[in-house]
Amino acid sequence: MTISTKLLGIASAGVLLAGQLALAPVASASGPSMVEEGKNIAFTRKKGNCLACHVMAGGKAAGNIAPPLGAMQSRFKSKAELKAQIADATVKNPETSMPPFGRHKILSDAEIDKVVEFVWSL
């Protein structure tokens, strides 16, 4: 990927993010949105506990073991690819410290889908 397309990717991620933020309040009319539910799961210590290792917007006192989560849509080709990484990060990197949330059933498939929606929005 060239630098200019990367920048374009980040820029478009920003536009998408802005779009989702604008839409968020609408979803609350019928309960929390997938993104909000995903955020709750990601931030809850007994669930995703993603802040143990990843810095991300809206999270406090995050760890620094793993890369900060941002501009995700320029880092992953699709939600499916992001989901695969959350489900079992050891596939891409056997040395990773990241728990295999899907393979070890730390989160259910439905919970991972929600986390994917949230992380994709970062």
Add this chain to the structure above:
Amino acid sequence: MKHLLKKIAMLAVAGGIAASAQASPEADREAFQNFYKNRFASVPMEEYPNGVYSIDPVGRENWEAIEEFPPYEPFIDEGQAMWEKPFANGKTYKDCFADGPAIAGIYPLWDKKNGMVITLPLALNKCREANGEKPLKYKKGSINDILSYIAYESRGQKTNVIIPKDDPRALAAYEKGKKFYYTRRGQLNFSCANCHLQNAGMNIRADRLGPALGHTTHFPVYRSKWGTVGTLHRRVTGCNKQVRAKPFKAQGEQYRNLEYFLTYMSNGLELNGPGARK
């Protein structure tokens, strides 16, 4: 993990250590210590017995303040009383441990007769049972008093675990402990090494991960989280639970072998127990 071990071995070579083709405990120890020397170049070796406070300046300030009025002191006093009080048969711990109470430096040791690693808590209970006393529990309670006293009296001794060459079972026990250390376990899939070697110095939430080097020098430990003094095996039980693995029995074979390996890695470091941790 193989890859990580290779990396450590490479670091050892880079550090000028002639790593033999066949790994030996001594080559393992040199590689292990060199790994930290390389990662924390400004930290002198004699700092590692201070655990995470050797690499966490903010945590260290709090710790130094706590150490001004050490929370483990009453436990040392209780332990001294235990050491001196005769058993029902009139004998004392001194009858089992002629060199006591400053005996922490010789443990854990290989017991050739029984073919097993003997830790200090295990030796203390063997003494009690030989004198008709009930054994003490291995994680909580008064075993920590006598361990605090012995640790305090042993301060300044150097960690010096010996793996006798004339008994292959000793090396096998060490190898089992080493394997335990590097094996991922639990639902969260962490090995001891993932956190305390691979990620030592990084932050997990707001907590800094301490180096494994020096982990064994300061037990038993007064942990603010516990509000009391606890044993090394209590702490390891907590680690296993944190990664959602089923803990093994305190003083069972797995944890004794783990202690044998882990303490060997700190050979040369000064004993400074009992310690205080948050």
